[in-house]
Structures are given as C-alpha cells and as structure tokens.
Amino acid sequence: MDDWRYSQKHLLGIEGMHALDINLLLDEAEVYAEHNRQTQKRKAILKGLTQINMFFENSTRTLMSFDLAGKRLGADTISLPVSSSSIKKGETLLDTALTLNAMRPDVIVIRHGSSGAVKLIADNVDCAVINAGDGRHEHPTQALLDALTIRHRKGKIEGLIVAICGDILHSRVARSNIHLLLTLGAIVRLVGPPTLLPPHFADLGASIHHDMESGLKDADIVMMLRLQQERMDGAFLPSTREYFRTFGLTDDKLAHAKPDAVIMHPGPMNRGVEIDTHIADDLKRSGIAEQVEMGVAVRMACLDVLTRDLRAEAADG
Amino acid sequence: MADRLYQNAHLLCPATGLDGPGSLLARDGKIAATGDDIIAASDAETIDCHGKILCPGLIDMQVFAADPEAAAKGGVTTALLHPRRGAELDSPSKVRAIFAGNRGQTARTIPMGAATRDLAGHEMTEIGLMGEAGVPAFGDGRKTIADTAVFMRILTYASSFNTLILNAAEEPRLTEGTCATMTDLSVRLGLPAAPTFAEAMMIQRDLRLIEATGARLHIPIISCAESVALIADAKARGLTVTCGTTPAYFALNEIAIGEYATFAKLRPPLRTEDDRMAITKAIGDGVIDIICSGHHPLTEEEKRLPYDQAEAGMVGLETLLALSLNLVRDGVLSQSALLAMLTQKPADILQLSTGRLSIGAPADLALLDVNAPWKVSKESLVSAAKNTPFDGLPVQGTATQPWLGRWA
Numbered sequence: 001m002d003d004w005r006y007s008q009k010h011l012l013g014i015e016g017m018h019a020l021d022i023n024l025l026l027d028e029a030e031v032y033a034e035h036n037r038q039t040q041k042r043k044a045i046l047k048g049l050t051q052i053n054m055f056f057e058n059s060t061r062t063l064m065s066f067d068l069a070g071k072r073l074g075a076d077t078i079s080l081p082v083s084s085s086s087i088k089k090g091e092t093l094l095d096t097a098l099t100l101n102a103m104r105p106d107v108i109v110i111r112h113g114s115s116g117a118v119k120l121i122a123d124n125v126d127c128a129v130i131n132a133g134d135g136r137h138e139h140p141t142q143a144l145l146d147a148l149t150i151r152h153r154k155g156k157i158e159g160l161i162v163a164i165c166g167d168i169l170h171s172r173v174a175r176s177n178i179h180l181l182l183t184l185g186a187i188v189r190l191v192g193p194p195t196l197l198p199p200h201f202a203d204l205g206a207s208i209h210h211d212m213e214s215g216l217k218d219a220d221i222v223m224m225l226r227l228q229q230e231r232m233d234g235a236f237l238p239s240t241r242e243y244f245r246t247f248g249l250t251d252d253k254l255a256h257a258k259p260d261a262v263i264m265h266p267g268p269m270n271r272g273v274e275i276d277t278h279i280a281d282d283l284k285r286s287g288i289a290e291q292v293e294m295g296v297a298v299r300m301a302c303l304d305v306l307t308r309d310l311r312a313e314a315a316d317g
Numbered sequence: 318m319a320d321r322l323y324q325n326a327h328l329l330c331p332a333t334g335l336d337g338p339g340s341l342l343a344r345d346g347k348i349a350a351t352g353d354d355i356i357a358a359s360d361a362e363t364i365d366c367h368g369k370i371l372c373p374g375l376i377d378m379q380v381f382a383a384d385p386e387a388a389a390k391g392g393v394t395t396a397l398l399h400p401r402r403g404a405e406l407d408s409p410s411k412v413r414a415i416f417a418g419n420r421g422q423t424a425r426t427i428p429m430g431a432a433t434r435d436l437a438g439h440e441m442t443e444i445g446l447m448g449e450a451g452v453p454a455f456g457d458g459r460k461t462i463a464d465t466a467v468f469m470r471i472l473t474y475a476s477s478f479n480t481l482i483l484n485a486a487e488e489p490r491l492t493e494g495t496c497a498t499m500t501d502l503s504v505r506l507g508l509p510a511a512p513t514f515a516e517a518m519m520i521q522r523d524l525r526l527i528e529a530t531g532a533r534l535h536i537p538i539i540s541c542a543e544s545v546a547l548i549a550d551a552k553a554r555g556l557t558v559t560c561g562t563t564p565a566y567f568a569l570n571e572i573a574i575g576e577y578a579t580f581a582k583l584r585p586p587l588r589t590e591d592d593r594m595a596i597t598k599a600i601g602d603g604v605i606d607i608i609c610s611g612h613h614p615l616t617e618e619e620k621r622l623p624y625d626q627a628e629a630g631m632v633g634l635e636t637l638l639a640l641s642l643n644l645v646r647d648g649v650l651s652q653s654a655l656l657a658m659l660t661q662k663p664a665d666i667l668q669l670s671t672g673r674l675s676i677g678a679p680a681d682l683a684l685l686d687v688n689a690p691w692k693v694s695k696e697s698l699v700s701a702a703k704n705t706p707f708d709g710l711p712v713q714g715t716a717t718q719p720w721l722g723r724w725a
C-alpha cells in the first residue's frame with residue numbers, strides 16, 4: 001500500500017498501532033538510513049518548523065538522536081533538559097504543556113519518568129507529540145529502530161524468534177518491542193528472573209522464560225536490556241555477579257541461539273552485568289552500533305511523517 | 318421546636334419494617350409518631366411528601382472531608398469523617414471541634430478518632446476520652462496500622478470500651494509506591510502495581526487479632542473476591558467483624574483507568590471484573606454490611622497529573638444513593654435491603670440511635686425520589702470538587718434536602 005497515510009496525530013506508543021503505520025515509518029526510515037550515509041546529510045523539508053525536545057529524565061543518546069534528526073531535516077530544534085531548567089520548580093506538568101504550546105512548536109518530543117505523562121501533554125497541546133519514553137510504559141522510537149535494525153540484518157521480521165532478556169518489568173523498551181514485534185508477526189520470548197518478569201506479561205502474547213537456555217533456544221535475535229543500578233543490591237536481585245551468572249549474555253548461553261543470531265542492546269550497556277564485553281564488541285554478531293545509526297533515521301522518519309499534513313496545509317496556502 | 322408533620326409519604330424503614338403509605342410526626346427533633354391517623358399540634362408545620370419515600374437519613378461511614386452541602390444533596394444526614402494527614406483527629410479537642418462545626422449545617426459530620434498519635438502508627442490515642450466526647454469509632458483512616466503489636470494493643474484496649482476499630486485493608490509493604498492492581502492492564506500501562514492479595518493479607522491478620530482480643534472491627538472498604546471469602550468465613554465463625562465497600566467497587570473495574578484516567582485512581586485501586594462481580598454478589602449475600610461513599614474531594618491540581626503522581630480518591634456523597642439504587646434495578650438486592658445498608662446497619666455498627674423511624678429516635682429524615690433521572694456531571698455536583706469517575710453517567714435517584722433531628 002504505497003499510498004497509505006499515517007493514521008495518527010502523535011506517536012505515543014506502539015500498542016494499538018496499525019501494522020501499516022508501523023511499516024510506513026520503517027519504510028520511510030529505510031530511505032533516511034540510506035540518505036544518512038551520504039556526505040551531504042542536510043535536507044530542508046522541515047525548514048521553518050520548530051521542534052522542542054523536552055526531557056524530564058536525563059538522557060544523552062536519545063536526546064542527541066532526536067536533535068540530530070531534526071537538524072538534518074532543517075528544523076529549528078530547541079532542547080530543554082528540564083532537570084536543569086526552572087520549569088521543573090513548582091510548575092505542574094499541565095502548566096508546562098500550556099507554556100510549551102504557547103511557544104507554537106510544530107512538534108514536541110518528550111521524555112518523562114511517569115507512565116502516561118506524555119499522553120497528558122499530548123492531550124493539551126495542538127501540535128504533534130513524539131514519546132521519547134514515558135516511565136515504564138513505552139518508548140516507541142526505540143522499538144522502531146530495533147525493528148529497522150532487525151530488517152536490515154535479517155531481511156524480515158515475520159516468523160523470527162526474538163528473545164528479550166533482563167529487567168522486563170521496569171522496561172518501556174521491552175513493552176514497545178513486544179507490541180511491535182507481535183504486530184509484525186515475530187515470536188517473542190521474554191527472559192528474566194521472576195522478580196523482574198511477572199507472569200502477566202504472558203497476556204501480551206509473549207512467552208515467559210526464567211532461564212536463558214530455554215529462552216534463547218534457536219533465537220534469531222537476542223535483545224538484552226539495561227539493568228538499572230537500583231534494581232541490584234538485594235532489592236530485586238541479590239547481586240550483579242549472581243545476575244551475570246544466571247542472566248548475563250555469555251558465549252555458552254549464546255550458544256543456544258541460532259549461530260547467526262544478532263545481539264542487540266538499547267544502551268547504555270553495563271558490561272559484565274547483562275552482557276559479556278567481548279560479545280558486545282563482536283561486530284559480526286552485535287547490532288548495537290547499527291541500532292544507534294538506525295535511531296537517527298527512524299526519528300527523521302517520525303518527524304517527517306508526523307508533520308506531513310501540516311506542511312501540506314502550509315503549501316496550499 | 319414545634320411539630321412537623323410529614324403527610325402522604327411512603328414510609329420506608331428497614332429497622333422497624335415500615336414499608337407503605339403513612340405519615341410521620343416529628344416533635345422537638347425526635348420521631349413522635351408514625352402511622353395513618355396522627356394528631357399534630359394546630360401550629361404544626363406540614364410537609365406533603367407526594368407519595369415519595371420518607372426514610373431515615375443515610376449514614377455514610379467513610380468521608381475524608383466535611384462536605385455538608387454535598388451530603389445533603391445525597392440524602393446523607395450523618396457522615397463519618399476519617400482522620401487524614403493535616404486533619405489527624407487524634408485528641409479530644411480536635412474531635413470536639415468537628416462536632417462544634419456541625420452547628421447550622423445541612424448534614425452532620427461525626428469524627429472518627431485517630432487510633433494512633435499523628436497517624437504515625439506507634440502510640441495509642443486517648444480512645445476513652447474521645448469516646449466520651451462522642452466519637453463512635455477509631456482508626457487511622459486510609460493509613461493501615463501496620464505494626465501488629467501496636468494494633469493488637471489497640472484492639473485489646475478498645476475491647477474494654479466495646480469500641481469500634483477500623484483498619485484500612487492493605488499490607489503497606491506491598492502497596493507502597495504502587496498505584497494500580499497487578500494485572501495485565503497495569504503491566505501494559507507500565508504502572509507500579511501491587512497484588513490484590515495485599516488487601517486480603519491484612520484482613521487475614523486483623524481477623525486473627527480480633528479472634529484473640531474480642532474487639533469489634535470494621536473494615537472500611539473491601540474490593541476483591543479474596544477479601545469477600547475471608548469475611549464470609551469469619552462471620553460464619555462468629556467473629557465480630559463488619560465491612561463496607563463503595564459504589565466504585567461494584568460499578569467499575571480497572572478498565573475505567575483506560576489511558577491513565579486519574580479520576581479513576583482510587584485507593585484501593587480498581588480491581589478486575591471478577592472482583593467487581595464478587596463484590597456485587599457479596600452485597601446481595603449480606604457479606605458486605607454497608608455501602609459508604611469514600612467521599613474525598615480533590616482539586617484539579619491534585620488530579621491532573623501523571624497517573625503515578627495524582628492523588629487517589631473520588632467525590633461520592635452525591636452519587637452514593639443513585640449508584641447504589643442500580644443494585645436494586647439489577648436485582649442484586651431489594652430496595653429495603655439496600656436502604657438497610659445505608660441507614661440501619663451503619664447506625665448499628667456505630668451504635669447510633671439514628672438510622673431508623675422508631676419513636677424517640679432523632680428525626681433525621683430523607684425524602685427520596687428513587688426514579689428521578691439525572692446525569693452525573695461537573696454542573697450537577699454541588700461539591701466544590703468534581704473528581705468523579707462517573708462523569709457523564711445517566712443515573713436515577715435523588716433526595717430532597719434532608720431534615721436533621723435532635724441527637725441529645
């Protein structure tokens with residue numbers, strides 16, 4: 001369906017998204033991935049449009065990626081790291097949304113520590129909103145860039161066995177990936193200790209594994225998640241070394257996956273905690289650098305697609 | 318106070334068994350006579366009830382703010398004000414101030430005394446002195462008294478006064494930092510969640526403690542099937558326990574949260590459909606004794622926040638009657654049995670003389686039109702706060718402004 005038009009105003013989450021919308025974004029991102037390998041990367045399609053990046057949580061790579069994506073498309077980008085701005089002090093999120101809206105941006109990219117917070121802002125502004133991660137809920141551009149990486153490496157997504165390993169409970173990356181991969185026909189396995197992988201995840205359509213051997217068996221893709229420091233030290237896990245022993249990605253565990261399995265990680269990695277350092281650096285097997293590259297392409301595609309109607313209206317005068 | 322004669326009424330009172338046309342005479346704030354041929358003083362004020370239901374004013378066993386205007390609109394004549402942070406109700410002077418605030422109001426607010434100082438869960442309050450001041454029940458409001466030794470001593474001490482103790486049913490170590498029930502829905506929404514059995518575990522502990530101490534315990538809200546089973550079993554064994562719920566737990570399930578609808582953020586959080594059905598059945602079976610409103614007015618600023626940061630609670634005084642009447646229409650229980658849960662039973666649990674149309678009882682009266690349709694909305698609610706998850710819902714059942722009798 002070449003003439004399919006993106007059916008939503010925002011990009012708030014993968015859950016409930018139509019496969020056609022997902023594929024549209026991936027196809028567009030594919031073009032940008034090619035484009036980004038040229039020396040002259042700058043385009044002017046978003047010239048005159050304003051993109052505000054509002055990150056209520058610390059982030060370098062996602063913020064940089066969105067900023068770079070906007071700049072490459074010619075948009076005026078402003079990044080407000082809220083943790084160091086005055087907006088945080090005493091102002092409610094709703095007031096922040098109204099303030100943002102008054103600046104008349106054309107697209108807002110938001111990361112926030114609370115699940116649902118991005119939707120709260122999207123409901124109260126006029127322009128398109130992209131969720132750059134809300135609490136444990138969703139991180140849709142991460143799932144899209146993961147899907148694009150998988151498509152590059154494997155040529156398809158449908159029918160692949162994807163194992164997502166680690167702290168599933170607290171992970172928005174896992175949730176977005178589960179929805180996207182299932183929508184596009186992959187088989188999704190979740191692997192982690194029961195404290196970080198409650199049984200309710202099975203209701204999403206994924207299978208649950210509490211050991212790496214059964215979870216990784218014949219997997220095409222092994223997706224490792226970052227383990228947050230605060231989950232270790234006895235709260236959810238006894239220690240990092242025990243975690244590495246049971247759930248860290250090592251050669252012997254990886255041997256259960258297909259020989260050509262691709263290893264992925266949303267970054268930043270805890271080497272020696274969830275992943276053995278030499279596996280992370282194995283360029284043949286690791287898709288980690290490619291994920292970062294695809295990230296910029298996917299975000300360019302999202303910015304492009306979400307502002308299309310707006311730009312068409314402007315062109316019509 | 319002169320005579321007031323209510324004529325042409327349908328008298329309905331579960332406590333006395335009245336259920337039919339008749340008149341009622343109130344004299345000096347007390348019910349003086351009920352029946353067909355009542356002789357009132359010549360200067361008596363007469364009120365034509367137009368065949369509507371005249372019943373005892375409703376008694377609401379859980380509100381978190383005195384809101385007499387909203388109470389009056391809901392037909393509630395007596396509301397039990399639970400202590401909370403900022404209004405701890407942990408000394409005789411503080412509870413007396415609540416009683417004093419009732420003067421001239423359209424509905425009565427009765428303080429529930431804190432069971433521990435500052436609601437901190439450590440030191441017992443002056444239960445005896447507050448009881449003398451008229452406080453009918455004690456507990457720490459929404460805060461569970463988690464320390465088992467402290468709670469056992471409170472129950473032991475209270476049993477000597479035959480005082481009613483309330484304890485919120487949640488294991489705080491499981492619910493701390495959470496805002497939803499652990500289900501596939503909360504997993505999808507990415508909300509920090511606690512298992513439903515966090516409620517049942519605390520009930521289980523408290524039942525064992527009243528078995529040991531003989532104290533009277535009321536669990537203000539139960540919301541799940543497991544709690545129903547525990548209470549039913551405890552009652553069968555003769556334990557001195559009663560419990561309540563609010564309309565939210567028989568009218569809604571977790572689906573009402575939708576996409577982070579903070580107006581549906583309650584405590585305990587909304588449960589599954591199975592739990593909702595179990596609560597409904599327990600109302601019909603009599604396992605649940607009373608229905609309360611859980612009235613907790615909150616501002617837009619407290620509610621229009623990311624879900625995990627928003628305050629939990631809903632306004633409920635004005636919707637208590639209409640939402641509860643849906644149970645009658647659905648055949649869960651009879652109109653008279655429902656009215657018992659809203660009048661006689663809470664009065665009995667709190668050992669109040671009101672909640673009945675018997676001679677000599679306070680003339681706390683409500684006049685109900687159980688079929689009158691209206692729509693729950695910001696415009697229709699008189700409470701200053703509008704935080705209801707039932708916004709836009711068409712309902713039936715209204716009360717005219719109730720009459721307050723004389724208690725002393």
